[in-house]
Amino acid sequence: MTRYVAPDRDIDLQGHYAGGVSRLLAWVLDVFVLSTIFAVLLALLRLAIEVVTGSRVEPTEYGVLTVVAYILWSILYFAVPWTMSGKTVGMAVLGIQVRRSDGSPVDGRHAVIRTLALPLSFLLFGIGLIVGLIQRQHRCLHDQIADTCVVYSWDARRARLRLLTRDPT
Numbered sequence: 001m002t003r004y005v006a007p008d009r010d011i012d013l014q015g016h017y018a019g020g021v022s023r024l025l026a027w028v029l030d031v032f033v034l035s036t037i038f039a040v041l042l043a044l045l046r047l048a049i050e051v052v053t054g055s056r057v058e059p060t061e062y063g064v065l066t067v068v069a070y071i072l073w074s075i076l077y078f079a080v081p082w083t084m085s086g087k088t089v090g091m092a093v094l095g096i097q098v099r100r101s102d103g104s105p106v107d108g109r110h111a112v113i114r115t116l117a118l119p120l121s122f123l124l125f126g127i128g129l130i131v132g133l134i135q136r137q138h139r140c141l142h143d144q145i146a147d148t149c150v151v152y153s154w155d156a157r158r159a160r161l162r163l164l165t166r167d168p169t
Contacts, residue, residue, distance in 0.1 A: 017138045018096040018150040020129075029090030034077040038070055075115050082111035086153070097153035101139070106148060114146035 042059060049057050059066050081088045086097040086106055098106050098114065106114070121128030121141045128141030139149050 016152050017136070018152055019138060020133050022094050022096050022152075023132075023138070023140075023150055026088070026090035026094045026096055029093060030077070030088045033089045034074055037077075038073050041073075042066070042069075075112070078118070079108070079111040079115040082106050082114065083108045091150075095152055095154040096150050098148050098150055101137075101143075101147050101149050110146050110148055114142055114148050117142035117145040120145070 046057050046059065049055075078088060082098050083106060085092075086099060091097060098111075100106055100110060121132075132138045132140030132143065137149055143149055
């Protein structure tokens with residue numbers, strides 16, 4: 001009885017442009033993570049203010065301030081990891097990475113531009129995202145503005161080791 005050995009996707013897809021489903025799932029995971037962290041930080045801040053001042057603070061009283069803080073937190077959540085490693089938490093889980101369109105790592109300037117341009121892809125019924133589905137490089141509007149692309153980027157060393165230890169039969 002022969003067993004089926006799946007093709008080694010980790011090596012085959014390494015460096016190829018990431019598809020829309022991978023990118024969408026990474027984004028959904030990132031929004032969940034950044035919102036959860038924000039909610040925890042907001043609760044801790046609220047608790048600290050209540051302990052120090054002795055008065056109860058309701059976040060709904062500071063709606064505009066909360067929204068501004070969430071926007072700033074979102075910018076930091078995306079721009080800092082893209083600058084440092086090219087990956088957010090969601091991207092790391094799905095094995096994708098932001099790179100410059102020439103393949104070089106993303107610097108801080110391009111990470112911030114990409115972060116600020118990200119909402120533009122959602123405007124006008126997601127036309128900026130649809131653009132990414134029909135292009136060969138899958139570059140959405142925010143990728144084109146920031147001169148970036150998203151590629152598959154699994155740990156190539158581990159992938160090579162798995163390939164070498166794979167049973168040839």
